[in-house]
Amino acid sequence: MDKLVINGGNPLFGSIEINGAKNAAVAILPAAIMASSDICSIDNIPNIEDVHCIERILSSLGCKIKTGRNSVVIDSTDIVSMDANTNDVRKMRASYYLIGALLGRFKEARVELPGGCPIGVRPIDQHIKGFEALGARVEIKHGCVIVKADKLVGTNIFFDVVSVGATINVMLAATLAEGITILENVAKEPHVVDVANFLNSMGANIKGAGTEAIRIVGVKKLKGCSYSVIPDQIEAGTYMIAAAACGGEVLVQNIIPKHLESISAKLIEMGAQIIEDGDSITVKSNGKLKGVNIKTQPYPGFPTDVQQPLSALLTVAEGRSIINESIWESRFKHVDELKKMGANIKVEGRTAIIDGVEKLSGAVVKATDLRAGAAMVIAGLIAEGTTEVLSIEHIDRGYPNIEDKFKALGADIKRVSYSK
Numbered sequence: 421m422d423k424l425v426i427n428g429g430n431p432l433f434g435s436i437e438i439n440g441a442k443n444a445a446v447a448i449l450p451a452a453i454m455a456s457s458d459i460c461s462i463d464n465i466p467n468i469e470d471v472h473c474i475e476r477i478l479s480s481l482g483c484k485i486k487t488g489r490n491s492v493v494i495d496s497t498d499i500v501s502m503d504a505n506t507n508d509v510r511k512m513r514a515s516y517y518l519i520g521a522l523l524g525r526f527k528e529a530r531v532e533l534p535g536g537c538p539i540g541v542r543p544i545d546q547h548i549k550g551f552e553a554l555g556a557r558v559e560i561k562h563g564c565v566i567v568k569a570d571k572l573v574g575t576n577i578f579f580d581v582v583s584v585g586a587t588i589n590v591m592l593a594a595t596l597a598e599g600i601t602i603l604e605n606v607a608k609e610p611h612v613v614d615v616a617n618f619l620n621s622m623g624a625n626i627k628g629a630g631t632e633a634i635r636i637v638g639v640k641k642l643k644g645c646s647y648s649v650i651p652d653q654i655e656a657g658t659y660m661i662a663a664a665a666c667g668g669e670v671l672v673q674n675i676i677p678k679h680l681e682s683i684s685a686k687l688i689e690m691g692a693q694i695i696e697d698g699d700s701i702t703v704k705s706n707g708k709l710k711g712v713n714i715k716t717q718p719y720p721g722f723p724t725d726v727q728q729p730l731s732a733l734l735t736v737a738e739g740r741s742i743i744n745e746s747i748w749e750s751r752f753k754h755v756d757e758l759k760k761m762g763a764n765i766k767v768e769g770r771t772a773i774i775d776g777v778e779k780l781s782g783a784v785v786k787a788t789d790l791r792a793g794a795a796m797v798i799a800g801l802i803a804e805g806t807t808e809v810l811s812i813e814h815i816d817r818g819y820p821n822i823e824d825k826f827k828a829l830g831a832d833i834k835r836v837s838y839s840k
């Protein structure tokens with residue numbers, strides 16, 4: 421078992437490269453199984469546990485997988501099973517994309533209900549609504565989602581809530597349906613657009629991803645392609661916040677600044693300097709920032725996945741900050757951990773009221789989920805003394821080489837193995 425040991429107080433200077441987007445990669449890899457001819461060669465794949473997990477699941481279905489440092493080649497021409505029921509499937513959220521992908525290609529799938537971070541109820545009713553509208557029969561039996569269709573037929577689907585997962589999953593299935601599907605009230609996140617671009621590279625006909633409505637003209641089959649995943653908006657946002665919190669000057673490279681506008685705007689409002697230049701952003705800060713209010717919202721609003729990292733910075737920002745978490749009802753589990761470090765936070769339902777304190781003090785804390793883990797690392801970096809972050813398997817699910825990246829910026833952080 422590993423933990424991160426951080427001696428806080430160092431400013432951050434230098435540059436870092438952001439890896440490919442987790443939430444794009446974990447959808448693109450399952451989408452690759454829809455290619456019934458040729459191989460998919462995918463680049464800029466982040467080296468994280470969630471990606472390894474999906475790769476193992478694809479192998480268990482009969483895909484041939486070759487992995488490189490940040491790339492993967494998938495040959496799914498000879499898939500032998502439509503049953504995704506391994507322990508890995510239960511571990512992660514994105515395994516639900518296998519339902520849409522297998523349903524699209526084979527018109528049937530049997531996939532265990534997905535796991536993922538404990539941040540809310542996480543229903544999949546909108547995914548099911550979409551599959552049924554396309555003509556599939558959906559049953560939940562013994563913890564599995566079983567979908568079958570004689571054929572899929574395009575139709576108009578208006579989602580009741582804006583859901584990244586439902587938008588992508590139904591788009592996958594509709595790509596290989598007969599006729600035209602129009603998806604409305606869809607998620608516009610950069611990873612939704614990236615998955616649509618990937619499918620189009622495979623021969624799909626999808627227009628409008630990133631706008632209010634997605635129009636999909638069904639095609640008969642998809643083929644392999646070469647593709648490069650977009651940079652990770654959330655990883656980039658996390659390092660930008662860390663740089664602003666610790667003070668210093670950090671060049672965050674290999675990013676798409678447009679995807680980071682809501683985060684940049686908040687950091688500027690707090691008093692940090694943000695300089696955009698092509699595919700990089702420089703964050704300059706003296707570490708003394710003002711509190712702000714945020715409300716998490718679907719893209720282009722402030723991302724829920726950055727709420728927890730930002731809350732760590734807000735614990736030491738001057739004055740009162742109010743966070744309204746409108747996407748996930750249980751995304752404040754990290755607050756008790758921040759309080760162990762001296763933070764002054766009150767949670768009432770979906771609202772956290774943070775009164776900035778002079779300093780946090782190092783403590784033994786745990787990562788309660790992936791982004792909570794990033795928040796605890798940032799808290800450790802700004803705290804006085806030593807912080808130990810436990811349960812970092814959550815962090816490893818989504819942040820490649822987090823300790824090496826922070827170390828290269830001048831942080832005093834190391835990974836230490838220990839036994840319980």
Ligand code: EPU
Binds near residue numbers: 541546581582607725
């Ligand atoms: N929702 C429903 N019904 C559904 C689907 C969603 O009511 O059928 C609700 C959810 O309960 C939630 C809201 O809709 O309140 C949004 O959920 P969404 O479906 O967009 O979330 P997701 O697809 O399960 C993805 C990311 C999350 C990220 C959310 C929101 C992946 C694998 N996960 O989850 O990422 O928080 O979108 O942007 O893409 C993370 O990376 O740390 C993470 C949790």
